[in-house]
Amino acid sequence: MNSTLGFQKLLVLNLPFRSDRRDAITLAAATSNMKLEFVDGVTGESIRESAYPPPKENIKLPAGIRGSWRTHMNALQRVVQENLTTALIFEDDVDWDVRIRQNLQRFALASRFLSENKETLSHHSKYPLEKLKNPETPETGFHILSENGITSDLPTMPLASAARKNLQYKGKGSTTGVTSPYGDPSQWDILWIGHCGAGFPRYPLDPHTKKTDVTASNVILKHENDATVPLGKYLKAHPFQSVLDPLAHAYKPHTRVYHRASGGELCTVGYAVSQRGARRLLHQFGIKDWNDIFDSAMGRWCASEDQKSSTPGTTANLVHGGGDGSAGGQNPLVRYAGGKWNVRSKERVCLTSQPPIFAHHHPMDGESDIGGLGGGYATKYETKYLRLSVRMNLERIVQGIKNLVDQWPDEEKEKE
Numbered sequence: 001m002n003s004t005l006g007f008q009k010l011l012v013l014n015l016p017f018r019s020d021r022r023d024a025i026t027l028a029a030a031t032s033n034m035k036l037e038f039v040d041g042v043t044g045e046s047i048r049e050s051a052y053p054p055p056k057e058n059i060k061l062p063a064g065i066r067g068s069w070r071t072h073m074n075a076l077q078r079v080v081q082e083n084l085t086t087a088l089i090f091e092d093d094v095d096w097d098v099r100i101r102q103n104l105q106r107f108a109l110a111s112r113f114l115s116e117n118k119e120t121l122s123h124h125s126k127y128p129l130e131k132l133k134n135p136e137t138p139e140t141g142f143h144i145l146s147e148n149g150i151t152s153d154l155p156t157m158p159l160a161s162a163a164r165k166n167l168q169y170k171g172k173g174s175t176t177g178v179t180s181p182y183g184d185p186s187q188w189d190i191l192w193i194g195h196c197g198a199g200f201p202r203y204p205l206d207p208h209t210k211k212t213d214v215t216a217s218n219v220i221l222k223h224e225n226d227a228t229v230p231l232g233k234y235l236k237a238h239p240f241q242s243v244l245d246p247l248a249h250a251y252k253p254h255t256r257v258y259h260r261a262s263g264g265e266l267c268t269v270g271y272a273v274s275q276r277g278a279r280r281l282l283h284q285f286g287i288k289d290w291n292d293i294f295d296s297a298m299g300r301w302c303a304s305e306d307q308k309s310s311t312p313g314t315t316a317n318l319v320h321g322g323g324d325g326s327a328g329g330q331n332p333l334v335r336y337a338g339g340k341w342n343v344r345s346k347e348r349v350c351l352t353s354q355p356p357i358f359a360h361h362h363p364m365d366g367e368s369d370i371g372g373l374g375g376g377y378a379t380k381y382e383t384k385y386l387r388l389s390v391r392m393n394l395e396r397i398v399q400g401i402k403n404l405v406d407q408w409p410d411e412e413k414e415k416e
Contacts, residue, residue, distance in 0.1 A: 001101045003035040004257060006108065006181040007088045007272055011078065013071045014092040015041035020391060021092040026106075028390045031397045036090075039078060041071040058291040061317045069294045072268065073286045079278040085185050085350045088272040092195060095361035095383040095391040097228050098404065103256075103357045104193075105181070106159065110189060110221045111259035112183035113162035114351050121154070123212035129214055131156050136200060136263075150263075154200055154250060155214040159223045159258065180273070189277030190302060190350040192261050193213040194358030195295075196237035196384070199263020200246065205305050210262040217347075221258040222251060229355055230387055230408035237267070239362070239380050261350035265299040270358030280306075280348070302350035308408020361392075382407060 004010050010029075014022050022038065029036050044063030047070055052058055058066070072089070079087045097103060131153040138150070182191060192198070201218040203211050232248030251257065273281065284290075358368045361383045372401060383389040386407070389399070393404045 001104060001181070003033055005034065005088060005104055007086045007100070008084045009087045010036050010073050010090065011081075011087055012036050012038050012090045012092055012094075013041050013075060014038050014044070015071075016066075018092065024391070024394075025090070025092050025094065027398070028095070028394060031394070032096070032098070032390060035234045039075045039089075041067065042074070043067045044070075053285070053287055053290050055291055061291070065293050069285070069290060072294050073282065076273065076278045076282040076286070079273060079275065080282055084275060084278075086182070086272055086274055087278070088191075089268075090149070090194070090269065091269045091360075092357070093361050094269050094358050095386055095389050096358050097386045098388045098390055098393070098397075099228050100357070100390075101351075102285075103228055105351055106223055106256070107183040107191075107193060107258060107357060108183075109162060110159055110353075111188065111351055113214075113221065114219075114258065114260060115183045115188040115214050115349055117162075117216045120209075120213050120215055121157070121219055122212070127157055127160055129155055129219070131155055132250055134200060134246070136246045140246055141241055147343060149202065150198065151203060151218070152218055155218060156220045156222050156251075156257075161222045161328055162221055185274035186276055188274055188349040188351060189280060190261070190274075190298070192265050192268075192298075192350055193271035193272070193301070194267070195265050195352065195356045196267035196269070196360060197245070197262060198352050198354055198356075199303075200250075201259045201368075202262045202303065205262075217260050217262065219259065222253055223256045224254065226254050226256045228387055229256050230385065231410060234408040235286045235355060235385070237384055239384075240384070245354070249327075257354050259301070259352065261302045261352040264303050265350075265352060266295050267296045267360065268298065269360050270356070271298075302348055305348055306346040324411065358383045359383050361389070 012022075012025055014025075017043075021406060026036065044061075044066030047066055049059055051070075075087075075089050078084075110253040122129060134151050134154050136150045182188070191341070201220065204213065204215055205216045206215075206217070209215060209217075231253050232244060235245040236243070237245070247255075247257065281298070284301060285294070290297060363381060380394075383391055386392075387409075388404050392407050396404055
């Protein structure tokens with residue numbers, strides 16, 4: 001996997017006055033052979049009132065939340081402006097396991113299956129499905145729940161049994177030779193692989209699908225005996241979280257799962273967007289409507305679908321060069337029919353991993369500049385979810401020390 005982890009670019013959101021964070025992530029990325037580009041963050045105080053989308057109440061949100069929203073919009077704007085097929089967007093306190101490429105290679109297998117498979121899996125014996133009890137409750141899910149409600153079961157199958165297509169998808173009509181190991185970028189919007197909490201998939205929104213049907217929209221792919229996953233007793237997003245993530249109760253220890261993010265999600269520490277996804281998000285939250293912490297808003301966006309809409313127009317004003325990854329062609333989001341441009345699909349395809357592949361690093365007394373969910377001061381120097389954390393081992397890595405510290409060791413290792 002290359003220096004941009006299989007994406008066209010890695011973009012890092014960073015307030016210019018936080019040079020300490022830029023230094024830290026630059027060094028961490030260098031030790032992992034990752035090539036970064038920075039997107040300068042903005043403060044809420046610097047945004048003019050006329051620049052906000054509806055409703056007017058959003059200007060009353062705390063300045064840190066408004067600045068965070070605008071910084072994410074600037075990153076999405078850059079993806080659209082540069083016509084990037086894919087981009088992975090990081091917040092500047094992001095952390096990852098030293099085995100990042102191993103984790104992403106497995107996620108790529110899951111991503112292809114979950115975004116491209118259109119079968120009703122429960123109708124085919126070739127898919128070894130099992131149904132596990134869902135331990136989620138409204139109390140454990142609180143604000144990440146989607147409106148579809150919690151499912152009673154978790155339809156699950158091994159990652160190894162997922163259909164494995166050619167892992168080097170070439171964009172249709174591409175003149176740049178850009179490939180994506182994560183599947184056809186016209187089939188997914190967001191790969192939300194850096195978060196601080198995700199709900200399990202909800203019932204499919206498709207009215208033609210029964211609640212008992214298992215499709216790519218509600219199946220969970222599991223990878224057991226994953227050495228990068230901590231024991232269940234460590235699976236919590238924040239030091240102050242009182243209960244374990246439902247993942248700890250639903251699956252065997254050291255199991256990683258992959259699924260659609262239809263159950264809601266929190267924290268935008270690391271997420272990838274396709275060109276299709278960047279356009280949809282920029283339209284929704286940069287132009288149409290925004291009035292919440294951005295991660296919560298994006299989580300609800302992933303948990304729902306587009307409303308039916310059509311706008312009269314002409315071919316001239318909606319055919320845009322590069323919309324499908326080529327030098328020119330039809331915008332992949334729309335199709336021309338009966339004198340109107342219609343969204344090709346109402347479905348929003350957001351995929352995730354539990355535990356997350358990227359997580360927030362909590363330095364001692366590290367203060368958030370957002371001040372929203374999870375903001376304030378960390379009480380312990382750590383990174384949740386990551387065993388061989390790059391940030392926690394940065395000094396050892398720079399000094400060339402081979403023995404790295406596992407911050408979430410198994411019991412037998414703790415006794416040694």
